[in-house]
Amino acid sequence: MANRLTKLEHLKETDNLIERCRQGSRNAQFELYNKYYKAMYNTALRIVKDAHWAEDIMQESFLKAFTKIDSYKGEVSFGAWLKKIVVNHSLDNYKKINKVTLEPLDDVLYKVEDAGPGEEAKIDFLQMQMHQVMAAIQSLKENYRLVLTLLFIEGYDQEEICEILKINPGNCRTMISRAKESLLKKLSVYEYR
Missing domain, CATH: 1.10.10.10 (Winged helix-like DNA-binding domain superfamily/Winged helix DNA-binding domain)
Known part of the structure; x- marks a missing residue:
């Protein structure tokens, strides 16, 4: 139980990582990536239905999130903000490839x-x-x-x-x-x- 973070501790840790990302810390980016990549990959996969494609979309979405980290205002959780980026990127790519269908x-x-x-x-x-x-x-x-x-x-x-x-x-x-x-x-x- 000592290793488990409370919800408040989890939020503080995430906020700290976000602040470090804003300062350009690659380690903080890596930690945020590790914290969210599985969920974001699964989100992309459910939309595009292709494992390799979902992996690419997830990677590109993280890059976009890290370059736009200053636009994250904390109005929603970081996970929800990142998920919206992944969903939008997944849909945009899916539509481009599948215009005919x-x-x-x-x-x-x-x-x-x-x-x-x-x-x-x-x-x-x-x-x-x-x-x-x-x-x-x-x-x-x-x-x-x-x-x-x-x-x-x-x-x-x-x-x-x-x-x-x-x-x-x-x-x-x-x-x-x-x-x-x-x-x-x-x-x-x-x-x-």
Whole structure:
């Protein structure tokens, strides 16, 4: 227990590393990298679906973070700030490579009204195997996979997703609704296997 840092100690240590990075310390950069690289790699991998590509994106994101460290104001945790850089860089690169496979995000023809209580299909996610949920998300068309990854896995809210994907709130709600509906259909297939 003596080796475990409390949350406050962890925050102080991170703040100290950030300050040392601002002063140009390569050791501090290396320590921050070691502290966050696994989580940031996994974030990139969930978006781009390629280990080598995710590694490159993660490295480039850290470089960007270290060169822009003075713009970090501490309004959110350093991990959240870094994650946003990784997500944006992952999406930008993914879109460049996959222009042909991605449908334009703003090509949504109708608005889906918010479903009332009891209107959505009920699936007991607690009983499902996590790999089934992940496999179902990965099998969705790219726009749906991206939006659900940002929503469920990365934990962004709709407003943040609008900003990240550069779409308006109505289109975002529609895409999330359609993606959830598609995911529920995929999961019901797993339920009957």
